[in-house]
Amino acid sequence: MRTEWRDGLRDGLPIAVGYFAVSFSFGLLATQAGLTAFQAGLISLTNLTSAGQFAGLTIITAGSGLGEMALTQLVINLRYALMSLALGQKLGPQVGTVKRCLIAFVDTDEIFAVAMGRPGRPTPAYMGGLGFLPLLGWTGGTLTGALASGVLPAAVISALGIALYCMFVAVVAPVARRSRPVLAVVGIALVCSCLLRWAPVLRQISAGTAIILCTVIAAALGAWLFPVEEPAQGGDAA
Amino acid sequence: MIYLYILVMAVVTYLIRMLPLTLLRKPVKSRFLRSFLFYVPYACLTAMTVPAIFTCTQSPVSAIAGFAVAIALGLRNKGLMTVAAAGCLTVFAVERLLDLAAGTLFGVTVLLG
Numbered sequence: 001m002r003t004e005w006r007d008g009l010r011d012g013l014p015i016a017v018g019y020f021a022v023s024f025s026f027g028l029l030a031t032q033a034g035l036t037a038f039q040a041g042l043i044s045l046t047n048l049t050s051a052g053q054f055a056g057l058t059i060i061t062a063g064s065g066l067g068e069m070a071l072t073q074l075v076i077n078l079r080y081a082l083m084s085l086a087l088g089q090k091l092g093p094q095v096g097t098v099k100r101c102l103i104a105f106v107d108t109d110e111i112f113a114v115a116m117g118r119p120g121r122p123t124p125a126y127m128g129g130l131g132f133l134p135l136l137g138w139t140g141g142t143l144t145g146a147l148a149s150g151v152l153p154a155a156v157i158s159a160l161g162i163a164l165y166c167m168f169v170a171v172v173a174p175v176a177r178r179s180r181p182v183l184a185v186v187g188i189a190l191v192c193s194c195l196l197r198w199a200p201v202l203r204q205i206s207a208g209t210a211i212i213l214c215t216v217i218a219a220a221l222g223a224w225l226f227p228v229e230e231p232a233q234g235g236d237a238a
Numbered sequence: 239m240i241y242l243y244i245l246v247m248a249v250v251t252y253l254i255r256m257l258p259l260t261l262l263r264k265p266v267k268s269r270f271l272r273s274f275l276f277y278v279p280y281a282c283l284t285a286m287t288v289p290a291i292f293t294c295t296q297s298p299v300s301a302i303a304g305f306a307v308a309i310a311l312g313l314r315n316k317g318l319m320t321v322a323a324a325g326c327l328t329v330f331a332v333e334r335l336l337d338l339a340a341g342t343l344f345g346v347t348v349l350l351g
Binding site: 018021022025035039042043046047048049051052053054055056058059060066069070073074075076077078079080081082083084085087088097100101103104105107109154155156158159160161162163164165166167168169170171172173174175176177181182185186188189190192193194197198210211214215216217218219220222223224226227228229 | 240241242243244246247248250251252254255256257258259260262269270271272273274275276277278279280281282283284285286287288289290291294295296300301304305308309311312313315316317318319320321322324325326327329330333334
């Protein structure tokens with residue numbers, strides 16, 4: 001039990017360091033969008049996901065409806081359903097419902113990937129240790145970024161503003177290079193997204209809805225044109 | 239109102255993670271659904287990055303430069319932190335160059351004018 005928890009902490013540390021850096025830029029963006037440091041930190045503590053939080057920020061800024069918020073989160077975070085499914089298989093039947101409910105909270109792409117890579121069945125103690133530091137890093141990084149935004153010069157904030165997008169690029173680019181289908185999906189999403197931003201009539205669609213539409217259209221076309229044979233294990237985005 | 243948004247975000251995100259882990263203990267059978275879920279992260283990350291990335295810095299020029307550097311390094315399989323740091327540094331450097339160019343242009347205009 002003790003060593004399982006400690007193993008989890010050890011494996012979670014590098015994830016936590018990476019999360020701190022990513023969520024720092026989320027904290028910056030959130031304060032620029034008008035949120036307080038507390039609100040930004042609360043989002044990170046309760047959501048623990050980059051893409052969904054980021055899209056959520058877009059919706060809060062645009063002042064869109066709660067229904068649109070729920071739908072956006074559902075579509076963007078749908079991949080977690082798949083990961084939770086796979087993780088549930090890996091945990092095995094002896095892990096009860098309460099523990100599963102706790103483990104579900106920290107089921108991010110990175111934690112999922114590490115848990116799936118661990119030989120044998122990951123125990124709840126291991127999963128707890130694995131999720132603990134990343135959750136701290138994610139929330140702490142957001143708070144630090146939000147608080148630092150008032151202190152940092154405009155030139156530095158402008159430069160850091162691109163950090164999160166660069167990380168998205170770093171997730172997508174290597175996979176798009178290896179896999180033609182992923183490249184095609186990225187291309188479709190790219191075209192959709194630009195059309196929804198600039199084309200007449202289409203540009204009246206709100207930012208949150210635009211993200212949902214692009215995601216559903218590109219992923220559905222991809223699934224229809226290039227079905228995945230192997231049981232998919234989800235992406236590797238945060 | 240912001241807290242209501244945060245509540246909706248948190249609840250929806252948690253349910254997506256929690257329900258399959260507790261209720262559905264069988265693997266996804268539909269090949270279409272499995273494939274769809276596999277492509278979702280790439281589609282949504284792309285849609286969130288472009289075109290928003292062009293307006294996230296002080297000038298579209300610095301944003302495009304940072305974006306280009308990120309793509310080049312990303313294709314070479316560099317880690318998230320390396321790509322992000324290089325993107326930020328590029329934006330910073332290009333914006334300083336733009337300031338310098340604008341300053342020079344201003345100086346020349348004053349001298350000639």
